[in-house]
Amino acid sequence: METVELSAAQKKSRRSRNMALGLVLAGLVALFYVVTLIKFGGGVVH
Amino acid sequence: MALINNHEAVGMDGAQRLSEASARDYFELLKPRVMSLVIFTAFVGLVLAPGQINPIIGFIAILCIAVGAGASGALNMWYDADIDAVMSRTAKRPIPAGKVLPQEALAFGLTLSAFSVTILGLAVNWLAAGLLAFTIFFYVVIYTMWLKRSTPQNIVIGGAAGAFPPMIGWACVSGGVSVESIVLFLIIFLWTPAHFWALALFKMGDYEAVGVPMMPNVCGEATTKKQIVVYALLTALSGVCPSLLGFASLGYGAFATAMGLGFIWYSLGVLRMESDDKRMVPAKKLFAFSIIYLFAIFSALLVDHVVVEMWHIAGGTI
Numbered sequence: 001m002e003t004v005e006l007s008a009a010q011k012k013s014r015r016s017r018n019m020a021l022g023l024v025l026a027g028l029v030a031l032f033y034v035v036t037l038i039k040f041g042g043g044v045v046h
Numbered sequence: 047m048a049l050i051n052n053h054e055a056v057g058m059d060g061a062q063r064l065s066e067a068s069a070r071d072y073f074e075l076l077k078p079r080v081m082s083l084v085i086f087t088a089f090v091g092l093v094l095a096p097g098q099i100n101p102i103i104g105f106i107a108i109l110c111i112a113v114g115a116g117a118s119g120a121l122n123m124w125y126d127a128d129i130d131a132v133m134s135r136t137a138k139r140p141i142p143a144g145k146v147l148p149q150e151a152l153a154f155g156l157t158l159s160a161f162s163v164t165i166l167g168l169a170v171n172w173l174a175a176g177l178l179a180f181t182i183f184f185y186v187v188i189y190t191m192w193l194k195r196s197t198p199q200n201i202v203i204g205g206a207a208g209a210f211p212p213m214i215g216w217a218c219v220s221g222g223v224s225v226e227s228i229v230l231f232l233i234i235f236l237w238t239p240a241h242f243w244a245l246a247l248f249k250m251g252d253y254e255a256v257g258v259p260m261m262p263n264v265c266g267e268a269t270t271k272k273q274i275v276v277y278a279l280l281t282a283l284s285g286v287c288p289s290l291l292g293f294a295s296l297g298y299g300a301f302a303t304a305m306g307l308g309f310i311w312y313s314l315g316v317l318r319m320e321s322d323d324k325r326m327v328p329a330k331k332l333f334a335f336s337i338i339y340l341f342a343i344f345s346a347l348l349v350d351h352v353v354v355e356m357w358h359i360a361g362g363t364i
Contacts (some may be wrong), residue, residue: 003221005062006062007066009066010064010065010066012068013066013068014065015067016068016069016070017065017067017069017072019067019069019133020069020072027327031165031169034102034106035106035168035169036113038100038102038103039169
């Protein structure tokens with residue numbers, strides 16, 4: 001194993017990718033939540 | 047500071063290969079401009095289809111179709127990175143520009159393909175998901191890997207991939223494939239050759255440099271120009287079909303006829319173009335008009351459908 005110091009550009013791009021991935025994951029959670037509600041309707045409570 | 051394996055950080059030349067790709071570079075892999083056409087035509091297919099769909103499920107359906115189309119764009123860029131680097135039109139794409147590594151684009155495309163097809167199947171229906179999976183397979187394997195580099199008919203057959211989205215949108219609502227959705231497919235399918243060959247005429251040097259057998263390079267300009275006119279005629283005829291088959295009004299039919307005549311007019315301009323014409327303005331005009339044509343035809347189908355629906359609703363309440 002070696003240690004590598006990330007450059008400012010690499011840190012910035014990594015942050016940008018992480019933000020986008022976070023948003024996509026949050027979107028997926030919301031999507032599955034909404035689809036479940038629509039598909040099962042009130043039955044989801046039972 | 048990051049802990050990483052040596053071979054991941056350092057390339058053959060000893061230089062660091064850590065990614066500097068931003069989220070925007072990954073978005074570019076999805077071919078957003080192509081995706082906008084896919085979203086629009088799929089939406090029209092979804093609205094025109096008989097039946098009802100929950101608006102949120104409808105939105106998810108369009109999202110899945112868009113992501114699936116984007117995924118096939120990423121896989122296309124992964125496979126075509128070698129020729130993209132040479133052609134002026136594509137040299138700035140994320141892989142040839144060195145922003146995204148080919149294997150990253152491959153993983154990105156495969157992941158999005160799997161997610162878009164699975165979610166479309168779970169949330170909407172499996173026929174639509176199957177059609178989306180087939181579209182991705184057709185674009186990546188049949189067109190990109192096989193036809194594109196082997197035959198001048200590449201975009202004629204490969205054009206089917208771009209023609210599927212309205213059919214998928216239709217299948218999302220109706221759960222099936224019908225004559226109407228096949229007509230929507232045909233409009234785009236028959237439109238593609240004239241659209242791409244107009245581009246291939248004024249980008250002939252690019253395609254020649256990378257050895258992609260586009261029609262103008264293999265069969266010559268004269269043959270290409272004649273075939274452009276033939277496909278423009280077929281596109282104009284297919285554009286009127288929704289009216290002839292009764293799922294669009296006569297008003298739409300008149301509009302589609304006028305747009306079709308425009309398409310034929312511009313294609314005749316290309317036919318009259320001198321063989322030593324370097325600027326190729328008629329080909330550029332046809333290329334621009336072909337994009338307007340497709341947006342106009344599908345917009346007209348959408349407006350026509352909404353107006354007829356509203357008229358029926360108003361008629362029912364009076």
